[in-house]
Amino acid sequence: MIITLKDGVPKKxxxxxxxxxxxLKYIPHVSRGVDKTIIxxxxxxxxxxxxxxxxxxAVDHISEIEKPYKLASREFKKENTVIDLKGVKIGGxxxxxxxxPCAVESKETTLEIASFIKKLGVRILRGGAFKxxxxxxxxxxxxxxxxxxxxxxxxxxGLLLISEAMTPLEVxxxxxxxxxxxxxxxxxxxxxxxxxxxxxxxxxxxxxxMATTIKELLLSAEYIxxxxxxxxxxxERGIRTFEDSTRFTLDLNAVxxxxxxxxxxxxxxxSHGIGIREHVGxxxxxxxxxxxxxxxIEVHPRPEEALSxxxxxLLPGQFEALMFELRRIARxxxxxx
Ligand code: PEP
Ligand code: MN
Numbered sequence: 001m002i003i004t005l006k007d008g009v010p011k012k013x014x015x016x017x018x019x020x021x022x023x024l025k026y027i028p029h030v031s032r033g034v035d036k037t038i039i040x041x042x043x044x045x046x047x048x049x050x051x052x053x054x055x056x057x058a059v060d061h062i063s064e065i066e067k068p069y070k071l072a073s074r075e076f077k078k079e080n081t082v083i084d085l086k087g088v089k090i091g092g093x094x095x096x097x098x099x100x101p102c103a104v105e106s107k108e109t110t111l112e113i114a115s116f117i118k119k120l121g122v123r124i125l126r127g128g129a130f131k132x133x134x135x136x137x138x139x140x141x142x143x144x145x146x147x148x149x150x151x152x153x154x155x156x157x158g159l160l161l162i163s164e165a166m167t168p169l170e171v172x173x174x175x176x177x178x179x180x181x182x183x184x185x186x187x188x189x190x191x192x193x194x195x196x197x198x199x200x201x202x203x204x205x206x207x208x209x210m211a212t213t214i215k216e217l218l219l220s221a222e223y224i225x226x227x228x229x230x231x232x233x234x235x236e237r238g239i240r241t242f243e244d245s246t247r248f249t250l251d252l253n254a255v256x257x258x259x260x261x262x263x264x265x266x267x268x269x270x271s272h273g274i275g276i277r278e279h280v281g282x283x284x285x286x287x288x289x290x291x292x293x294x295x296x297i298e299v300h301p302r303p304e305e306a307l308s309x310x311x312x313x314l315l316p317g318q319f320e321a322l323m324f325e326l327r328r329i330a331r332x333x334x335x336x337x
Pocket of ligand 2: 102103272298308309
């Protein structure tokens with residue numbers, strides 16, 4: 001149930017409604033738009049209070065959102081969500097590039113990549129400390145030690161950080177050091193993890209699973225938002241199809257479709273999406289052309305030595321050339337990088 005308030009309702013009256021909602025044991029989801037303030041009251045049997053809210057003087061009208069995801073929908077919030085991370089705005093005019101190794105492997109490599117991408121104008125460093133690997137025998141990440149290495153890179157370069165959490169406990173560990181908590185493709189429907197990421201207020205980059213529909217992805221975002229964390233960034237990273245010439249099938253259809261259905265920023269990961277170094281740049285450019293708000297790209301100074309995802313990691317020189325080309329595409333679609 002969505003409560004739309006009358007124009008110019010004083011804050012005191014808004015607070016009365018908010019407190020009423022809390023007393024009924026629902027979370028009030030307040031969205032202050034350019035011309036309207038609306039409050040979402042979402043949860044089991046919330047409609048039974050419809051008449052009560054309807055009769056309040058400050059309330060203009062009550063409506064329902066037909067879509068199963070509510071807070072994530074464009075009906076709930078018309079304006080794009082812009083997540084402001086110390087001046088780096090995700091979802092605005094700038095296309096935000098996040099780059100770095102698949103995994104944090106050592107202090108030296110991480111600092112080497114960080115200072116390199118920083119020089120190219122990248123704003124966010126990526127690197128996994130907790131790695132979801134298909135094989136239990138593969139490198140699992142450095143854990144908290146990896147997060148500390150990232151924090152050191154941040155201190156030296158000023159880059160913001162994104163890293164993955166796989167368990168509810170890791171959400172808090174990652175959030176302690178990083179600016180964005182990544183939830184990976186394999187965990188997109190791990191509902192306890194999503195709820196924990198919602199309780200933690202750090203922005204979340206939520207990756208689409210390899211067999212997740214767009215609707216399911218938005219419902220997973222809704223899990224995070226339902227806890228009061230509205231800073232969710234969606235990420236298309238390829239889905240599994242019958243095609244086996246590429247690692248996954250990067251579903252760029254998802255970008256315009258998501259931008260229509262939701263106000264949340266949409267980022268594309270061409271590295272996992274195609275999985276072949278030679279083609280990562282092409283798909284990154286296509287992502288910018290079709291309206292992505294950001295990119296997350298794997299870069300490694302010596303991919304042949306990488307402990308994970310070497311074959312899809314760009315060499316520094318390739319990444320540098322790509323940044324140049326991406327800026328040209330961005331200009332053509334009225335964006336900046
Ligand atoms: C990653 O970003 O390194 C990663 C594991 O991604 P995904 O969850 O998309 O496979
Ligand atoms: Mn990877």
